[in-house]
Amino acid sequence: MGQLFGTDGIRGRANAYPMTCELAMKTGQAVGILTQKSSNRCVIIGRDTRISGQMLESALAAGIASVGVDVMIAGVIPTPAVAYLSSTIESCGAGIMISASHNPYYDNGIKIFQKGGIKLSDDQEVGLEKMILGPSLDLPSKIGLISPANDAQTQYAQFLVKKFNFQNIPKKLKLVIDTANGAASFCAPQVFNSEIFDVSFSHNQPNGTNINDECGSQHTQDLSDQVKKINADLGLAFDGDADRLIAVDETGRQITGDTLLAVLAGFAKQTGKLGNNIVVSTVMSNVGFGNALAQLGIAHEITGVGDRKVLERMKKTGALLGGEDSGHIIFLDEQTTGDGLLSALKLIEVILETQTPLSELAEIMTVYPQVLINVEVDASRPDFMKVPMISETIKEVESQLGSQGRVLVRYSGTQPLLRVMVEGPEENLTRQCCEKICEAIRKYL
Template identity: 60%
Template sequence: IVISASHNPYEDNGIKIFRHGGLKLSDEQEEKIEARILGDENVSQEKLGKISMISDGLKLYSMFLLEKFPFKKLDPRLKIIIDASNGAASIISHLVFNDQLFDIQFIHDKPDGTNINDNCGSQHTDDLKAVVLKEKADIGLAFDGDADRLIAIDENGREITGDRILAICAKYAKEKNRLKNNIVVSTTMSNIGLGKALESLNIMHLKSDVGDRKVLEEMNRSGAIMGGEDSGHMIFLEDHTTGDGMLTALKLLEVMKGTGETLSSLASIMVVYPQVLMNVVVNASRPDFTKILPIAQTIARVEGQLSDKGRVLVRYSGTQPLLRVMVEGPDKDQTQAFCEEICNAIKENI
């Protein structure tokens, strides 16, 4: 059981439950647990579970991660700045990224219970960018509050998000004959540039619905061993059963060490297309917008103008009365205009 606000402020703390093997619960399992928690059932003493303390858990976990990578103490050390987001990474990152292996510096690694994700971490990288540039570091690593996401900063202070990290790791794995079944899984929200990069590498690209659990389902279905989201949530199934920012960071550092290339050079494998995402408030009836002619015609017209140089994705939010409109294209201003055009059609007709 994890108490976590993930990448959000501490006020959003909630309970995240994993089942045996480190896997997330299914919707059905979550609903059953929710019903029992909110219900009136009393649990008898003999049915209560037991809590076991693992006093050296952090040490064991850091060893579990590091034994997967051939880093040597005598190697030239990469200069790394780590933003622990005042969260779960604050202690474990000191064990994994120790100064015997790396030239390391930490920021936002002093949690006080309320400063988690507070203008720091993977959602707020300005501080990390500034320190990377000031210290002339090779890379910055930003984790979110529960350390399952990673966003990187290159040596020029530019943000490298999940899609490009996925492309970098996939290319390296293929070159080393480690990309089992030659498949990478991302979500429908991934940048169109990822698909084009994987196509250029002759790697099959499959897309799942949004969410790391959906990514994992598609990976298991297709036999893929690598998948993730642009948010920085990556899954490397041959190493772990779930997303882990520490593991993703080590994978990225392995590529940098193995190739001798800078992060900016590695990231050039993928061109990031301008992406505009807007939300339109709609009523709770959630009508089928594809059957509302003015909306459908506007979407079709934009898709026709973008052709194979962009795409449109319109979907309802899973938790709020919102219709989300995402447009990608080669030109930022044009992409913005297209997104606004679709949003206006929705506002006028729903």
């Protein structure tokens, strides 16, 4: 990671460095120049529902236009919609999504897609950082135009819907969908419409400050209660920018990304659609996920955290399916990034084709108890393994768990946090081990 870019773009508290109007404008200029180098004429900008979104949208658009590149404003739209549109609109040389994903409303972020809907490489991020943090540019006499992309939501919704034939279902599936008061709030009803599904929407009244607030993929208790209350077949929860999916089965039990990925992988293999018989996941995936793939006879590739890393490994290995336990799932033959709505439709397809409820499908994987605790740290990010009391504690826990568990400690790429994840054979021991490491970090770091 550089000075600005983390695991998923630039992110921070809105109206404070680096998420200021000044830096957003310089980011817009840098993206505009990147677009010109590829001989394209336009950049499309989308955003989620945060109160700071329009402010940053204006600054980015001004920066892009100031270097002579046109801007299309898509408004509130999911991150995967920006990826899709930047790959299908011929004149588009880049796409920008303004979102801090699952973070609280007071944060915001800038995610950048190059031509084709692919997130930037490490080298491209380094090049952009040099321009953003460098001296002021000599601006051309030509100024770009800024115009609305009025049909962006509809284009994205139609792209999704036309992939599936749910028209002749004997009985409508009863769904509850939580859009996290975020980017999917307005387009989800176009995708999961009442002509096809018996659908109820919750947390779809964004007001600028309620995005991800006790709702969405990070907080599924309310969704679980709603599913049980109306005897729904399935609950679906997106995060603030709708690139993640977490599900709730018909009993109200949360089904996380690893299990969903295992279900989708099993069905893809069964139907002959699993590219190279490989699935890619990250180091954060549950031990049970690898075991499930082994039982299915599917090769498992493991990579670093972030759907960008997943995509890179998928391309190298020829895999068509990959994802993260957080709910990012990539179908590389159909999308270039994690897409919560596409993942939801794929899951519905499995349920309908197999005539099996999610609670039974989820039995494909045994989930090992996992405890993840975030410890707040300062921005200096010292090497914690060079602190003897911390490294010794980690090694002690690893020795205690042996082959029945694992430890992963890493800095967050998007927040000032040190993430401590421990998996073990049973819940109490796993939690005790995780707390032990966190206590050492708080005391000695």
